[in-house]
Amino acid sequence: MRLVFAGTPEVALPSLRAFISSSRHEVVAVVTRPDAPSGRGRRLERSPVAALADEHGIEVLTPAKAGEPEFLDRLKALEPDLCPVVAYGNLLPQRTLDVPKHGWVNLHFSVLPAWRGAAPVQAAVRNGDDVTGASTFRIVKELDAGPVFGVVTETVRPRDTSGDLLERLASSGASLLLSTVDGIEDGTVRAVEQPADGVTYAAKIAVEDARLDFSLSAVVLDRLARAVTPEPGAWATFRGERLKLGPVTPVDGDLPPGEIVVERKRVLVGTATSAVALGEVQAQGKKRMAATDWARGTRIEAGERIS
Template identity: 65%
Template sequence: MRLVFAGTPEVALPALDALLKSDHEVAAVVTRPDAPVGRGRHLAASPVAERAEQAGLEILKPAKARDPGFLDRLRAIAPDCCPVVAYGALLPRAALDIPRHGWVNLHFSVLPAWRGAAPVQHAVLHGDDVTGASTFEIEESLDSGPVYGVLTEPVRPRDTSGDLFERLARSGAELLVSTLDGIAAGTLEPRPQPAEGVSLAPKLTVDDARVDWTAPAVRVDRLVRACTPAPGAWTTFRDTRVKLGPVLPVPDAEPLPPGALRTAGGRALVGTGTHPVELGEVRPQGKRPMPAADWLRGARPADDERMG
């Protein structure tokens, strides 16, 4: 089939690479416009745009998918199908109607669980034992279209969202190619999603990523892992922000008040609503990441000082 691939972040690259190696023709890619990055806030192309440029593909960067110029160009390319992985923008009916086999999304959950922008983060945050990926036909409503294929993936006890994304991006790329193969062969038909089991996964914001030290240790652990690498868990200490890497619950440690800091056996511990957690890597505002124990030795917190 003749394809136009839509995607933006790094997690979409395994799927694009797999399609470029497949029997299908990738005629162009659609990605989000260049965005400011880094401290200098200079404009940079998306990872998908960079990979597409390396492959010599036409790159479309509409500000909105309803832009007439974009729709006209998409019609001119005349794709049979448009595979999508983390594109990051809503698609209007005018765009959805162009390819004869529609737009097929690779979504990182077992639908109808975790519809929305952050399915992997919510799977980690809520302590799911198993998640996965689904390919489905995009409709105008949120992640509700009929499903072509599904795979499952265990969530390991120490997985961060980044860890899980890495595995799902690889296995999901294979699922997407096999889905398109089945559509091209006429051997695969999508099935409606179950009406039961719907859950929503809205984007986790920076405010969502702030650690509440009065929460149980298991909740703190899940939040930090869910927000690693993005949007990045954080707390405050002495009125400045401190970013946190994954923590480790220590159920056999002596209890500490929520947010209280102690050093024990070379470990940096923080109190929660239950037992303490051990800090891993921390990044004080304006500084480089460092081992938490080194940071704590330099900070020398008083007994009554608290994080958060």
């Protein structure tokens, strides 16, 4: 089939590579977010999907909005049979959804109808889910509510960060998306409407949502820190400045919430329940380092707190 692939970040690359390598389908173009400022110099950079398309000589479309007349005209001229989507990050109006013969098929990183929305993997980690997965479904106007073609599941490991889990789902999800498109071409897969029960939503996590509040329990802090790693990243404040934090580990021992105790091989912080051991730490203007190295350089005094 003739495909126009829509996606933007690194997590979409395994799927795009699968379609580029497929002998059954032709990727005639990709749709991705426009080039964006990056780094200290704020230079415009291509999205990962655009960069991969450039390597393979594939046309790149970067509409600011997916309903722009110029974009629609080009999309129609390309005559796609189907448009696979992985983390595109832009709303698709109905006039755009109507262009390809077989519609737009999205790879979403949850077992629908659980965790519809922008941050399903983060929600699964933060909620303490034992199992999550990926689903392929036909895109409709309502958010992530279209009928489902297929599902793969993935165990959430005890120390998984969102980055760890998303990396595995991107790989298994790419195989699922390719097999779904193969099945649509063959007429061997059927989309099944999502059940009305069990719908949950996963809103995008803002930087403020990633702050660790040490008046909460160690379990809650552990899940949150892993959920926001690598993006947007956990943080707290120390001596009035923001301190970026990696995942924390619940340990035995009671300390007042936020109080720091420096040991030879670990740095502990009190919570509402047991203490947690800090992992990597990054103070303002400094590189990321082990918490013990940070503590030695900072010369933490007895009774100091992180908040």
